[in-house]
Amino acid sequence: MDKEGSKMRIKGVLFDKDGTLFDFHRTWVPILAEAALVAARGDASLVPGLMAAGGYDEATGRVASGSVIAAGNTPELALLWLQTAPLWEAADLTARLDAFFAEQAPRRSEPVTDLGVLLAALRGSGLRVGIATNDSVASAFATIGHFGLAELVEFHCGYDSGHGTKPEPGMVHAFCDAVGLSPGEVAVVGDNFHDLEMGLAAGAGLRVGVLTGTSAHDDLAPHADFVIGSIVELPALLGGLS
Known part of the structure; x- marks a missing residue:
């Protein structure tokens, strides 16, 4: 070029x-941890696995570049989390996460x-x-x-x-x-x-x-x-x- x-x-x-x-990290790591609890239907024991699957390293507190959490959209995140916690229909979880993000992100960004x-x-x-x-x-x-x-x-x-x-x-x-x-x-x-x-x-x-x-x-x-x-x-x- x-x-x-x-x-x-x-x-x-x-x-x-x-x-x-x-x-990104100051805004989205806490929001996503709460979103993972939504995906887990309140089962906190599932949250670390969901966060790790999305690209979060608990030891460093960082999200991997190019991971689903870093670069994906809500349907991609929902499908990924459903592999670990198949507790929702994909469309329902996507809609629930989108609503959660739209509520939380503006005031916590x-x-x-x-x-x-x-x-x-x-x-x-x-x-x-x-x-x-x-x-x-x-x-x-x-x-x-x-x-x-x-x-x-x-x-x-x-x-x-x-x-x-x-x-x-x-x-x-x-x-x-x-x-x-x-x-x-x-x-x-x-x-x-x-x-x-x-x-x-x-x-x-x-x-x-x-x-x-x-x-x-x-x-x-x-x-x-x-x-x-x-x-x-x-x-x-x-x-x-x-």
């Missing part, structure tokens, strides 16, 4: 949500910075802003509202929005259609390789990895044009490319 050529064309930023705008200030700065520089998550669209919408970002985020979608799931390119294309950009004018920013692979599949002009999620630098570097510590560094990065 010609990075120099793509740098000059960036006019929009499509963010992943969890691990990118919000610190831990932003990596003052998102209103950061997104306002990006919008003020002329960039279009969207969010694409493998969480549900209801959870994304509720979180955007809870943090007062509705006037700053022009587009949002989830795994259930009809645009496909990551790493398919549909979410990027939907953002482009919504704000009138071409994929080559968009920077995709995420904490997992599936975010960056989505950007590649869509023909995004820039792919930026962040380290506030489940991935280390070496996990992201092969898939990214740049890897930064967090989105706090993004305005300077983009400003240096313009």
Whole structure:
């Protein structure tokens, strides 16, 4: 890819949500432990096995990069957990988990910075802003509202929005259609390789990895044009490319 050529064309930023705008481990490990208890129908003895199956290492308190907990969507998580605790119908557990996440995530998400200030700065520089998550669209919408970002985020979608799931390119294309950009004018920013692979599949002009999620630098570097510590560094990065 010609990075120099793509740098000059960036006019929009499509963010992943969890691990990118919000610190993944501080937000999602406690929520997922409670969700696992839901999947176990209250049997706490099943929770450690469910969490481990999803990619959580209790010894380190970390979630593995690329695991179902890190990168999957709710139906994938439900099917995985049903292998260990077959106590629900898959559709029922998916619906129950989606409702639980949409209720819990907005009020318990831990932003990596003052998102209103950061997104306002990006919008003020002329960039279009969207969010694409493998969480549900209801959870994304509720979180955007809870943090007062509705006037700053022009587009949002989830795994259930009809645009496909990551790493398919549909979410990027939907953002482009919504704000009138071409994929080559968009920077995709995420904490997992599936975010960056989505950007590649869509023909995004820039792919930026962040380290506030489940991935280390070496996990992201092969898939990214740049890897930064967090989105706090993004305005300077983009400003240096313009």
